[in-house]
Amino acid sequence: xxxxxxxxxxxxxxQIKEAIEKAFEEAKDQIExxxxxxxxxxxxARVSEMQPWANKVQxxxxxxxxxxxxxxxxxxxxxxxxxxxxxxxxxxxxxxAKEEIVQDITDLIGRDVDVGNSKEILAxxxxxxxxxxxxxxxxxxxxxxxxxxxxxxxxxxxxxxHYGGNCYLRFDDTNPCKENQEFIDHIVKSVDxxxxxxxxxxxxxxYFQELYEAAVELIKRSKAYVCFQNSEDMxxxxxxxxxxxxxxxxxxxxxxxxxxxxxxxYDEGVCCLRMKMDMQHDNPCMRDTVAYRIRYTPHPHSGxxxxxxxxxxxxxxxxxxxxxxxxxxxxxxxxxxxxSYYQLLKxxxxx
Numbered sequence: 612x613x614x615x616x617x618x619x620x621x622x623x624x625x626q627i628k629e630a631i632e633k634a635f636e637e638a639k640d641q642i643e644x645x646x647x648x649x650x651x652x653x654x655x656a657r658v659s660e661m662q663p664w665a666n667k668v669q670x671x672x673x674x675x676x677x678x679x680x681x682x683x684x685x686x687x688x689x690x691x692x693x694x695x696x697x698x699x700x701x702x703x704x705x706x707x708a709k710e711e712i713v714q715d716i717t718d719l720i721g722r723d724v725d726v727g728n729s730k731e732i733l734a735x736x737x738x739x740x741x742x743x744x745x746x747x748x749x750x751x752x753x754x755x756x757x758x759x760x761x762x763x764x765x766x767x768x769x770x771x772x773h774y775g776g777n778c779y780l781r782f783d784d785t786n787p788c789k790e791n792q793e794f795i796d797h798i799v800k801s802v803d804x805x806x807x808x809x810x811x812x813x814x815x816x817x818y819f820q821e822l823y824e825a826a827v828e829l830i831k832r833s834k835a836y837v838c839f840q841n842s843e844d845m846x847x848x849x850x851x852x853x854x855x856x857x858x859x860x861x862x863x864x865x866x867x868x869x870x871x872x873x874x875x876x877y878d879e880g881v882c883c884l885r886m887k888m889d890m891q892h893d894n895p896c897m898r899d900t901v902a903y904r905i906r907y908t909p910h911p912h913s914g915x916x917x918x919x920x921x922x923x924x925x926x927x928x929x930x931x932x933x934x935x936x937x938x939x940x941x942x943x944x945x946x947x948x949x950x951s952y953y954q955l956l957k958x959x960x961x962x
Contacts, residue, residue, distance in 0.1 A: 617664035624669070630661040631673055635681070646682055656943055728962055736962045739935045744776030745810075747936050748802070749927070752782050752911070753789035756801050759942075767940055768807040777810035779934060784816050785926050787910040795911065815926050816912040818933055822921050823873070825929060825959055826884060826902060830865045834958045835902060837868035839882045849898045854890050858899070872905060875918045879905045886925065888954055896951040900924045928952040932961045 613619065634657040635642065642649045651674060658670050728736070746767040750760060771778040780802055784790050799812065815822075829835035838845065838857045848855065860868075869884055871877060884903035892898055902925040909915050927948075931939050939952070956962070 620664040622662050622665040624673075626662060627658070627665050627670055627673055630658045630665070631670070631677055633661065634658050635677060642681070651678060652943075727957060729960075732960070732962045736935055740776075740937060743937075744771050744774040745779070745935055745937045746771045746776070746940055747779040747781045747931070747934065748809075749779075749781045749783045749930075750798055751786070751790065752784055752794040752798060753786070754794060755797055760801075761805065763942070764802055764805055764807060770938070770940065771810075776937070778807070779936075780809035780812045781930065781934070782812075782814040782816075783923065783927070784814050784910070784912060785921050785923060787906055787908040787920065790911055792911050813934065814912055815921070815930050816910060818926075818930055819913060819917055819921075821933060822926060822929060823917075823919075825961075826869065826921075826925075827866065829886065829902075829958060830869060830884075831862060832958065833862060834887050835884055836860050836865050836887055837872065837882050838885045838899075841880070849890070849895060852891050852898065855885065855899065858887065858890075869903075872903065872919050873917075875905075875907070877905060879907060881905070884919075886951075886955060886958075888951065892950075894947060894950050896924065896948050897954065900951060924948060924951055925955065928956055929959075929961065932956055935962065 631654070634654045637657065638649070638654060654674055655667075655670060658665065658674070659667070662670075748764050748767045750756065750763075756764075768778045780799070782795060782798070784795075802809065826835060836855075836857055837860070838855045840848070840855055840857070845855070847853075868882065872882060872884065883901045883905070885899045886902050888897045888899055890898050901922050903919045903921055905918060906920050907918055910917065910920075928939075928951075
């Protein structure tokens with residue numbers, strides 16, 4: 612246990628610097644191309660892979676020093692304001708041992724992603740947010756919370772508070788087979804016990820009608836189709852980048868089949884609705900992932916109204932948009948889903 616958890620392991624500054632040098636060298640071409648727009652969080656993750664017991668504050672400080680030496684200070688932000696660079700702010704914070712590192716909010720988002728919002732979409736969004744940061748803690752109510760949830764709760768709520776914004780408590784309740792009211796009640800109590808007050812308590816199920824209508828719109832735009840492959844064949848074809856036999860079905864046929872799914876005229880597992888993205892993409896999350904599946908199970912909130920339920924990959928970004936979330940703060944295992952997150956919103960012309 613001690614060996615597995617790093618008890619007694621001492622990682623020297625020299626070892627950390629050596630890992631940082633290797634991480635920078637591996638990403639050399641991308642850093643030279645993107646400069647300050649390169650997502651340097653990837654380097655932190657890479658160093659953590661090589662030296663998992665290194666002091667994370669020291670890792671961040673040394674990466675910022677290396678970045679500053681390599682690229683110089685970043686562009687100033689704001690209108691005529693005399694601000695420290697992000698590197699200088701981070702270094703200043705890390706020298707005060709009892710203070711937390713608080714970087715500018717732009718360090719927490721992927722500036723490498725062109726989200727492509729129109730002026731009209733942004734105007735509508737800003738009319739709601741008034742320029743404030745809006746985050747969300749989105750647990751699935753399928754069990755009791757653990758220490759990782761506590762980190763996510765604190766991170767989302769304190770980031771919103773630090774920037775004068777709001778944080779939703781939103782239940783990601785799209786799988787009625789695993790969710791129940793006991794877990795919902797427990798999560799609400801746990802967030803309150805930790806001392807955080809949600810801006811609103813919502814659920815993905817609050818938006819089931821909007822999500823269904825969006826699915827119909829995707830079909831009309833030839834961006835979704837009903838697939839009758841079984842799970843094993845679908846998994847194999849996605850792995851091998853092979854199109855589904857139903858990928859090019861007509862809009863009319865897909866609308867008809869999706870309506871049959873909604874009416875409960877197919878058994879579970881017979882078919883599903885898939886997003887039409889890019890089956891040749893290197894990122895497997897872009898290879899026509901499932902948007903809706905059939906479940907004949909009562910839902911804790913919507914009861915028996917629906918027998919088709921949206922997936923996480925379909926729902927998460929869309930409810931973020933519906934609730935005008937400004938910063939979708941997630942742990943790194945969700946990074947691979949970023950491209951499909953933005954692609955679906957682009958396909959619908961949503962914020």
